[in-house]
């Protein structure tokens with residue numbers, strides 16, 4: 497292995513995906529994710545089961561990542577891991593493993609903020625994908641977060657708007673649950689929405705000041721709407737599923753785009769990137785493509801595998817910390833709440 501190559505093994509275990517990736521000078525050599533199926537039957541992530549599954553998965557996932565990258569452990573330059581935010585029991589598995597491995601291999605340890613990593617995923621070296629220039633706006637939309645962030649440099653980020661209650665992914669998942677769809681329902685709403693009429697039904701937009709969001713009222717509106725309609729027609733959901741999903745997606749995407757418009761106006765920055773699980777949604781992706789044409793924005797839409805939780809994004813964040821020689825002490829602890 498040539499000396500100038502910086503090879504980083506990255507580990508992500510903040511929620512219900514056990515993931516490992518190897519990144520060499522900013523280019524992803526492997527990106528392995530073991531999604532935990534055990535939570536499906538409970539309709540949401542069960543923290544105790546998540547940490548147990550991480551314990552089971554972490555060794556095989558890391559083995560696979562190294563094998564696929566064709567990298568020997570002794571050629572690793574550093575170990576990067578997700579310090580937070582996330583579920584404490586889940587974070588502890590990745591944190592402890594990363595520490596032990598770095599100690600055993602005598603290489604530096606790099607701690608990464610999961611939310612910063614969702615944003616920095618845009619800096620992965622990838623053919624056909626441009627990288628944003630600083631400063632730009634990033635909207636992180638996932639099952640746990642909804643934020644608009646002003647990104648001035650790799651690790652200089654300021655949250656300028658965020659949800660006051662539920663995350664947008666929860667609005668998707670909880671709406672899906674009301675429709676009787678399994679967890680996580682976001683991708684299913686997206687799937688049915690493709691064949692439905694987005695203007696079939698109307699859902700109210702929450703009134704929230706500034707650049708903040710609120711989604712708790714949205715799921716209640718969906719619930720009341722479905723209850724009222726099924727009273728009139730017990731088969732309302734079955735007969736209208738595609739239209740309901742299209743209308744829910746249209747409303748949620750509208751809420752997100754409205755706030756982005758406001759953020760662009762307020763900051764004067766019209767480079768907009770999205771990240772997090774909900775950035776896989778076809779509605780928001782299309783809305784950003786349209787925004788480039790309509791308003792002259794420059795938009796950055798991540799590759800699908802870098803939208804939902806993955807270790808490649810932890811790797812790129814780790815790589816930039818490595819370049820700055822920003823290493824963690826071995827006494828570093830996991831943080832369930834960890835601000836950008």
Ligand code: KG4
Pocket residue numbers: 511637638639640641664665666668669680681682683686772773774775776777778803804805
């Ligand atoms: O980033 P992520 O994998 O985990 C968290 O950090 O939360 O995001 C998961 C969330 C879930 O709420 C899931 O329903 C949502 O992302 N999601 C989607 C789509 N794909 C994933 N929501 C809407 N449309 C999609 N295509």
Ligand code: ZN
Pocket residue numbers: 610614638772773804805
């Ligand atoms: Zn995430």
